[in-house]
Structure formats: structure tokens, C-alpha cells
Amino acid sequence: MSTHDFDLADYAEGSEAESERALRVLRAQILTGSREPGSKLVERETAVELGISRIPIREAIKQLAAEGLVVQQPRMPAVVRQFTSRDVAELNEVRAVVERQAFLLAARRWEPEGLQELEAVLNRQAMAAEHGDNVDAQLASADFHEAVVYLAGNDLLMEMYGTISSRLRWLMTRRTYSPDVTNEHRKLFDAIAARDLELLERLATVHLKWKPEVLEPTEDF
Template sequence: MTTGSEGFEPESERVTRQLRNEIIDGVREPGSKLVERELAAELGVSRLPIRDALKALVTEGLVTPRPRTWAVVREFAPTDIADLDEVRSALEMLAFRLAAQRRTRAGLARLRADLDAELAAAREGDAVRARRAAADFHETVTSLADNELLNELERTLRSRMRWLLGQHDDLMAMAKEHEELYEAVADRDVARVEKLVTRHLATGRDAAAARRNATQD
């Protein structure tokens, strides 16, 4: 754990971040048991930060609680994914539209940095880095929309949306779609943004369905 007043991170937050990343990155698969005692030994901490982390991840929608001292990584049913997709569709269309209208030079530079990181990771075939950068790209778009309520909703749904965005396997195709979206936002071309978002959402929907079918075979 980091010490010192600057950059201090409570143990429970560090554990939460690590478990969250492992779930979103697919290291801990859906249905995997999360037992307090075992996690404490594995991560070298007491059971209290593990307990706090599991509670936080339940609230974020990534973990399903079980009686007493354990939980499981959430298994998203097709209805769960459909619900997420409906909400994502509404929020992302709004976020990209507002971002195209309100983006700043500094915000656009942050978006370009996210895109460059995703493109580089995709070229290297680094799925974890590419998917994380892709999620960063979407979160930066929301910040460019400059709507505090929209940002609040994004923060509430962030973990589940990152999980949903991680369901695609064609890393370069996703990065190229983001590149087109970046250019449309940079040009303040709202009509083009709306068309590209509609296509991007359909691509994500198809990717999630293909991943789901592959795991069921």
C-alpha cells in the first residue's frame, strides 16, 4: 500500500481496484467463487479490506453476494446484457452528440491520447490494454459532453459498462471505429457522429452476442 499523505490509497480501495480489474479483464471468470479467507491469503491482506471490496463490487454490479463470507463473480444473463445495451445506447448517443458540440482543444487532446493508446495496444494484440483504452475513450467522451448529471450516471454504471465494452474480440476493428468517431467529434460533425454511434453500437451488440455464443458452444 502506498504511504504518505500524497497518493495514499486505503487498502480496501487497492483491493477493490485489483479485483475489479481482474473481473473486467476476465482473469476471474463469471461464477468464480470469491471467498474472504482465500482472497485475504492470496492478496496478503486482512479479511476486512476484502469484505469492504466485495461490498463495493456488489454495489457496482460485478459481484453477486452469497451467505456469510463469500460471493461469486456475476454471471450476466442475456436479459442483463440487453438491459445494459439499452441504457448504453441512450447514454452514448447523448454523450457523443454533446461532445461534438462542446469539445475543447484540451479535451480533444485527451481523447486522442486514449485513441492512440488503444490503436497501439490493438496493433500489438494486447487485448487487456486495448479494451481498457477503449473504455477510457468512452469515459473521456462523456467528460467532453460537459453535463454533470451525465457524468454522474456514467460513474454509477462505469464498471458494468467497462465489462460490456470488454466483450469484443476484434481489437483493431473497434479501434478504427473509435478513430472515425474521434474525427467526427473533432470536426463537430453531429450528423456524422450520430450515424457512426449507431453503427458502433450495433458492432458492440454483435460482438457481445458472438462472445456469448462462443462460450455456450
Template sequence: MSTARETVYATLKERIIEGDLHPGQRLIERDLAAELEVSRVPVREALGRLEAERLVVLVPRQGVLVSPFTPQDVADFFDVRESLEVLAARLTAQRADGNGLAALRAVLDQADEATRRRDARAIALANAAFHTAVVALSGNALLVDMMRPLEARLRWLFRLTHYDPEQQCAEHHELYQAIAAHDSDAAADQVLRHIHAGRARSVELAATWTAVDPVAATRTRRRRT
């Protein structure tokens, strides 16, 4: 895989997640190529990968847009999380061994340190990584595959919403304790309450994120095959 392709993909993905490219913003292939000093081929390939992760959307006659993240998009995202992450927490509490718990604890420590530094980017990265680690430790390969395309969108959500980092850490520690105790019911209940707590505020904030008419863009979102 070419270095240029990977560099362009990583750069654009980071700019979207960090908010430098905002929801609904149009991305012009030739301009991105000129800015990044590459040909249009790696830009086109990177945009294809980002579309698969639902970070950009191809809109007929408009080109490529950073995906709108509308209130309905956020509600749909939380519906999925409240189902799949609850299952992941339950399975992880049943199956996590000492090595898995140590890995999960290490991610918690990273989040604690980022919170102490008030490093917003590192906080979002570590907190999203904690959720990803819980899924990875579930031991269910199909569940891991289903959640993998949502990892970038989860971090993006954390960056757009600016959750209270101390509260996030506290709730993650409670989830970790339930998992470490191998209490699957408590782990499932804790992660459900944790995810649901941020739902209403996230849906409300989503109305302010998109700079273009999201309805026009999302109507055509599923046309591409």
C-alpha cells in the same frame, strides 16, 4: 483511505475484468483475505465497492458471487448505452474545445498503439477509455455521474467479447472525426451504429460466460438495500 483497502479493491476489480474471476464464481471472504494476506475487513469493504459497481452480487445463503453477465444483462446494458452514449456524443460534438479534442485524440493513439502490439488488455482499456472520454467531454455533470458506475462493466464487456480491434479503432476514428467537425447529428448516428454493431454478438456470447445458474442469483440481486 487505507492502502490495504485500495489494494484489495484494485486487485479484485482487475481480476474480475480480466477474467481471472469469472461471472458467477463464488468469492469467499476468508479465502480472499488469506490469499491477499490481509484481514477480512478490507476484503469486506472492497466487495462492498465492487457491488456498487455491479461487478459482484450478494446472494442470500450463498454469499458473494462475481456478477452473472447474462444475455439479458447484456441486452439491458446495451439499451442504456444506446441511449446515454448517443446523448454524450451529441453533446461532445457541440461542446468539445481544442483541449478536449486533443485529449480524445490521445486516447485514440493509445488504442492504435495497443492494437499494433496485439495487447488485448491494453486494447480493452484504451477502447473503454475512449468511450469514457466522450462522456466526460459532454459537459453534462449529471450524465457523467450516471455513466461512471458503468465504466468498469464496459471494460469487462470488451474483455469478454474480444471485439475486432482494427474495426473498433476504425469506428472510433470515424466518431472522433464527427466530433472534431462539431457535427452532432453525425456523431450521434456514428456512436449508435458503433454500439449497435456489437449488440447481437455480445448477447449471444453472454450465454457462455456464467458458471452458475444466473437466474437463481439475479432473482435476489435487488434485495439488498
């Protein structure tokens, strides 16, 4: 498995189903912002745009809703999601819980090949950061976290991470890349490789910046 591939749920690599293609296209459009938050996603229109029928579009939209990228109401067109500050806070909280555990499990369970993959991702991130390539660095950074979850060796945990992964990437691509991240990832990697759980716990807590804060309601983000 290639952990650095974003598409978590691709089974067939050769011939791609129409619904899969629709999903990829729409997700990319939302993540890059070419479909703006709040804009409607009308089945018929989208079907015409992509040159296929409504059924695959329906499936894709359903999946996007599951990923939290669009919101669906009965008998109404799906709407590209507006994230509120509360949404972001909730996302960070959940993310911290899942990833923190992933770090610890990864340190216990890693096997050589997986660790190598992780290191490769880390190097890719470092390279991108050196070249000042904000977008690629952010992508590689997200890949790093995803690779850690993969390394934790729990498929269900990975599956759950997949459901928030899109949202995390949506957030990340809207932030500037901080060079500190590279260093922190390097330290985290070393701690995982050394299976040093105490150190890792401290590092992870800092890196995930987690504290149980008050969740304020709903400003638009």
C-alpha cells in the same frame, strides 16, 4: 484528470487505503477472469489472502456489488457474477442511451485540452491495433468511450457511466478486437471536433448498434 486511468474513484494517490487496494486487486482478478464467475468470495478467506482484516474486504465487496461484478445475498458469501445474455442486452441498451447523449454533448461542449486528450487516446488505440495487440486495443477503445463521456462535461453522467464501466470492460475483454472500430472512432472523433451534430448522430447510432430489441430472458453468457 487522466481520463484514461481506469480507476474512477481514486482520491489519494500517494498512500492508498487498504480497502482501496483490496478493491483494485479483486476487481482486476474478476476482470481478468482469474476469479471465475460463480465462484464465492468469502470475507475471511479473502482477508487472509490479502493479509488484511475483514472490514476493508467488506467495503471492497460492497463496491464490487455496486459495480455489478459480484452478487450479494444477505448472510451469504458474495458470488462473482454470471452474466446472462439478457444482462448483456440490457447493458448494451443502457450503454447506447448514455453514450449517444455523451457524444452529442461532447460535440457541443468540448474544449481544446479535452479534445487533445481524446485524440491521444485514439492514437494509442490505433497504434495498439496496428501492432495487433488485442488486449491493449480493447483497453484503449474502452478508454475512448470513457473519454467521450468525460468530454460531455457532466459529472453526474460520468458517475453513472462509471457504474457500468466495469461491466463494459468485462464484456469487451472477452471479445476479439475488430479493426473497423479504429476507423469508426476516427470518424466519430472528426465529427466531434467539427461539432457536426447531424453526422455524429448517424455515426453514433451505427457505432452503438442500437435498436430497441426484445430482451430475452436469461441464458448464461
